[in-house]
Amino acid sequence: MPLKMVPLFLFFLLLSTAQAAATAANEYLKLPLLHKTPRPSPTQTILLDVYRLSHLRRHHHHQSQKGIIKSPVVSGAPSGSGQYFVELRLGSPPQTLLLVADTGSDLLWVSCSACRGNCSSFHAPGSTFLARHSSSFAPYHCYDTMCSLVPQPDPNPCNRTRLHSPCRYQYLYSDGSATNGFFSKDTTTLKTSSGKEAKVEKLSFGCGFRISGPSVSGSSFNGAHGVMGLGRGPISFASQLGRRFGNKFSYCLMDYTLSPPPTSYLIIGDGGGDGDEQSAISKSSKMSFTPLLANPLSPTFYYIGIKSVKVNKAKLRIDPSVWSLDELGNGGTVMDSGTTLTFLPEPAYVKILTAIKRRVRLPSPAESTPGFDLCFNVTGTPRPKLPRLSFELGGGSLFEPPPRNYFIDTEEDIMCLAIQPAGREMGFSVIGNLMQQGFLFEFDRDKSRLGFSRHGCALS
Numbered sequence: 001m002p003l004k005m006v007p008l009f010l011f012f013l014l015l016s017t018a019q020a021a022a023t024a025a026n027e028y029l030k031l032p033l034l035h036k037t038p039r040p041s042p043t044q045t046i047l048l049d050v051y052r053l054s055h056l057r058r059h060h061h062h063q064s065q066k067g068i069i070k071s072p073v074v075s076g077a078p079s080g081s082g083q084y085f086v087e088l089r090l091g092s093p094p095q096t097l098l099l100v101a102d103t104g105s106d107l108l109w110v111s112c113s114a115c116r117g118n119c120s121s122f123h124a125p126g127s128t129f130l131a132r133h134s135s136s137f138a139p140y141h142c143y144d145t146m147c148s149l150v151p152q153p154d155p156n157p158c159n160r161t162r163l164h165s166p167c168r169y170q171y172l173y174s175d176g177s178a179t180n181g182f183f184s185k186d187t188t189t190l191k192t193s194s195g196k197e198a199k200v201e202k203l204s205f206g207c208g209f210r211i212s213g214p215s216v217s218g219s220s221f222n223g224a225h226g227v228m229g230l231g232r233g234p235i236s237f238a239s240q241l242g243r244r245f246g247n248k249f250s251y252c253l254m255d256y257t258l259s260p261p262p263t264s265y266l267i268i269g270d271g272g273g274d275g276d277e278q279s280a281i282s283k284s285s286k287m288s289f290t291p292l293l294a295n296p297l298s299p300t301f302y303y304i305g306i307k308s309v310k311v312n313k314a315k316l317r318i319d320p321s322v323w324s325l326d327e328l329g330n331g332g333t334v335m336d337s338g339t340t341l342t343f344l345p346e347p348a349y350v351k352i353l354t355a356i357k358r359r360v361r362l363p364s365p366a367e368s369t370p371g372f373d374l375c376f377n378v379t380g381t382p383r384p385k386l387p388r389l390s391f392e393l394g395g396g397s398l399f400e401p402p403p404r405n406y407f408i409d410t411e412e413d414i415m416c417l418a419i420q421p422a423g424r425e426m427g428f429s430v431i432g433n434l435m436q437q438g439f440l441f442e443f444d445r446d447k448s449r450l451g452f453s454r455h456g457c458a459l460s
Contacts, residue, residue: 084251089190105230107206110205137184149183208226251440295332303332343426
């Protein structure tokens with residue numbers, strides 16, 4: 001090759017490499033979020049939410065003691081009723097599993113089996129991850145530094161000298177449910193916004209060989225095969241994928257009471273500019289922002305700060321300390337995709353309840369709905385006029401959900417306030433997924449801020 005041709009060859013090589021890098025930087029993951037049916041009754045919803053919150057509280061207490069990807073989201077999380085699910089293709093060749101999308105936990109775990117050969121007589125297709133059918137599957141060694149990132153059983157059988165001494169994990173839930181197995185790594189295959197497939201090697205996850213209890217099996221788990229933790233910890237799905245596609249994720253949770261239910265989406269990465277409305281809105285002036293607060297004693301959760309609450313633009317007299325996050329890690333408000341209803345501190349809840357009751361000119365139902373403190377009979381009132389609730393958040397932003405986000409139909413012609421009191425023993429408030437419906441939420445982990453907008457959630 002003539003010497004004067006080399007610089008030209010290198011120029012085109014560098015140009016093609018730069019273009020490929022730019023394409024990868026603009027790609028993101030867009031995963032459909034799914035919501036399962038049938039839905040639980042309103043009273044069952046409260047019971048399942050209480051289970052869910054007891055798990056979060058236990059997790060909080062335990063810690064206090066010591067290109068972009070776009071995927072559809074489905075509703076249905078561990079020990080909660082309003083969960084959203086997402087499909088994950090794991091292994092080589094890929095096996096498709098349905099996981100609960102959960103912002104309240106870090107660990108990504110799936111139901112696993114050590115079955116060899118033809119396993120159809122033991123497991124229905126797609127019901128569990130067949131680890132021995134994946135050529136890229138490998139458990140971490142118990143002395144690998146990654147093993148220190150997961151909760152481990154006690155006693156923990158770990159042999160430093162053995163080549164095959166796997167990292168064992170044990171994840172416990174408040175109702176006695178548990179998932180136990182090997183903390184492992186494998187390849188996941190994902191579709192990017194460009195329509196191409198992206199393979200991510202060495203995705204860390206819990207391979208659960210023993211799963212027991214109502215929180216992670218049976219009807220309350222709604223047919224899921226595991227949990228996709230989206231929390232702030234280093235082993236969460238959002239953290240691992242963020243290192244490649246951009247350290248943020250967003251979702252739109254559509255109203256799953258509609259028939260047919262519209263598709264919600266989970267986007268991982270820094271998208272926009274490719275014609276996708278959800279990802280483009282995050283780069284526009286239509287997005288409001290509030291800081292994500294850090295709680296060193298509960299590093300998994302996404303905390304935000306509430307400054308005040310208004311009902312029909314009238315500010316309620318609520319002591320600001322009710323919302324504060326103290327030096328012991330108590331208090332504060334958590335954004336949680338796995339809880340349906342919203343739970344607020346009791347002093348604030350009482351004020352909100354009183355203010356709404358005073359402003360509604362509708363009769364009370366003949367019989368009360370178990371678990372709900374404020375209900376109205378809307379017989380003959382197809383479009384009842386309900387008070388508007390608004391939250392002033394840290395950074396000066398205003399979150400103004402429509403009434404359908406905090407009133408639900410508990411039975412025909414009966415509407416109830418879908419907000420519950422959070423007792424002092426709970427330790428924090430929760431903004432549940434019903435209150436989040438119809439908004440685009442963007443969790444920007446690099447800038448430690450939460451963006452939100454009523455735009456970008458068009459029906460699709």
